[in-house]
Amino acid sequence: MKNLPKTILCIGECMVEMAPREDGAYTRGFAGDTFNSAWYLARTLPDEFTVDYFTGAGTDTVSDEMLTFMEKAGVGTASVRRIEERTVGLYMIALKNGERSFSYWRGQSAAKLLAEDPGALGKALAGRGLVLFSGITMAVVNEEHRRTLLDLLAEARAAGTVIAFDPNMRARLWPSREVMAETIMEAAGVSDIVLPSFDEDGAVFGDESPEATIARYRAAGVKTVIVKNGAGTIHAEDEAEGPVTFKPTPSENVVDTTAAGDSFNAGLIAALMTGTPLVEALAKGSALSARVIGARGALVAV
Numbered sequence: 001m002k003n004l005p006k007t008i009l010c011i012g013e014c015m016v017e018m019a020p021r022e023d024g025a026y027t028r029g030f031a032g033d034t035f036n037s038a039w040y041l042a043r044t045l046p047d048e049f050t051v052d053y054f055t056g057a058g059t060d061t062v063s064d065e066m067l068t069f070m071e072k073a074g075v076g077t078a079s080v081r082r083i084e085e086r087t088v089g090l091y092m093i094a095l096k097n098g099e100r101s102f103s104y105w106r107g108q109s110a111a112k113l114l115a116e117d118p119g120a121l122g123k124a125l126a127g128r129g130l131v132l133f134s135g136i137t138m139a140v141v142n143e144e145h146r147r148t149l150l151d152l153l154a155e156a157r158a159a160g161t162v163i164a165f166d167p168n169m170r171a172r173l174w175p176s177r178e179v180m181a182e183t184i185m186e187a188a189g190v191s192d193i194v195l196p197s198f199d200e201d202g203a204v205f206g207d208e209s210p211e212a213t214i215a216r217y218r219a220a221g222v223k224t225v226i227v228k229n230g231a232g233t234i235h236a237e238d239e240a241e242g243p244v245t246f247k248p249t250p251s252e253n254v255v256d257t258t259a260a261g262d263s264f265n266a267g268l269i270a271a272l273m274t275g276t277p278l279v280e281a282l283a284k285g286s287a288l289s290a291r292v293i294g295a296r297g298a299l300v301a302v
Contacts, residue, residue: 001162002275004129006049009079010038011124011149012137013111014055014066015104016090019258019296026092030066031298033134033168035075036259039299040266040288042074045273052076054124056110058087063110079124081117086110093258095296104172106140115145118152125156130273132265134166138183139173146183154190165191166265169200181205188217193224193272195265198235201227210235214243226268226282228261234286238278246282251290259298264289 012034018026035053042051053075057063059082066088067077089106106112114137115121125131131153138146157163167184174180181204188194194217198210207213210227214237217225226236231251236244268285276284292300 001130001272004160004162004273005127006273007128008038008041008045008049008051008269008273009054009124009128009131010034010041010051010075011054011114011131011133013089013106013109013114013140014053014070015106015109015111016062016066016088017298018090018092019298020093020095021296027296029299030069030088031259033136033166033259033262034132035070036262036298037132037166037266037269038070038075039073040263040292040302041270043302044266044270044288049273050076052079052124054079054114054121056081056083056086056112056114056116058082058108058110059084060087062088079120081110081114081120083110083113086113109140112140112142113145115141115149115152118148121149122152122155125152125161126159128156128161130162130164130269131156132164132166132269133187135168135180135184135187136170136173138187139170139180150186150190157190157192162193163191164193164195164265164269166195166261167197167201168261169204177204185220188220188222191222193226193269194222195226195228195261195268197228197230197261198232199230224278228264234282236278236282241278244279244282246279246286248286248290251293253294255294255296257293258296259300260289260293262298263292263300263302 014035017031089109264285267288271281
């Protein structure tokens with residue numbers, strides 16, 4: 001992946017984040033799975049790389065503040081669709097023993113219309129070295145827009161862009177478990193790299209082991225599959241390098257697991273984009289994730 005264009009696009013939904021503080025109050029920020037990865041990519045990649053974000057945003061003050069936040073973080077916003085009478089979704093984190101749960105308010109989220117304009121989306125995709133999207137990206141848009149997104153991603157892949165996909169399954173966002181599973185596999189079918197979590201995939205698809213998860217995605221035509229497994233051994237397989245495993249060092253200070261997988265994705269992709277072998281890229285992704293879960297909130301100074 002070293003010789004790809006040095007430009008990355010992440011696609012999805014960025015929301016207002018209300019993260020709990022130790023005193024019981026909340027801190028307002030902006031976050032969302034693929035945006036979290038974009039934020040960490042902008043801090044991890046060498047300066048010659050650019051990282052952009054594609055989503056929908058309103059024309060209200062909070063949308064303006066979100067885009068300003070992105071730009072100050074080094075994430076480009078030139079492709080973001082501005083949609084009147086829409087705004088930014090919101091979520092609130094609750095923590096218990098370092099594990100998080102979420103409450104969401106996204107009824108008027110402009111990100112639901114991110115794939116409404118095929119021309120704008122196609123322009124944003126053109127010439128990218130790598131594009132990252134997720135199961136949440138697929139879930140927040142309607143069925144027609146999902147097809148638009150998948151078709152344009154397939155075209156970008158055919159033109160030489162590497163497509164990376166994190167299934168990141170959130171059942172509450174889908175009309176049914178069956179629709180979710182079917183769409184996840186359709187998205188994998190247009191992707192070069194898939195980054196599932198075994199706890200999710202095992203439950204949804206009945207995979208008995210990370211190796212079974214790898215086999216299922218490889219059978220769908222995915223070149224590289226990396227199965228995250230919490231604090232357990234990461235299992236991966238690449239069509240060139242073959243099977244690889246990596247055992248992360250256990251984290252001694254787990255404060256908040258928000259963005260653990262998103263930051264892992266960023267560390268891994270940054271390493272792969274600079275020509276790092278897969279096993280070393282797994283180590284870099286794990287190291288970044290370990291630093292992130294040692295602090296509160298999705299976006300942590302690293």
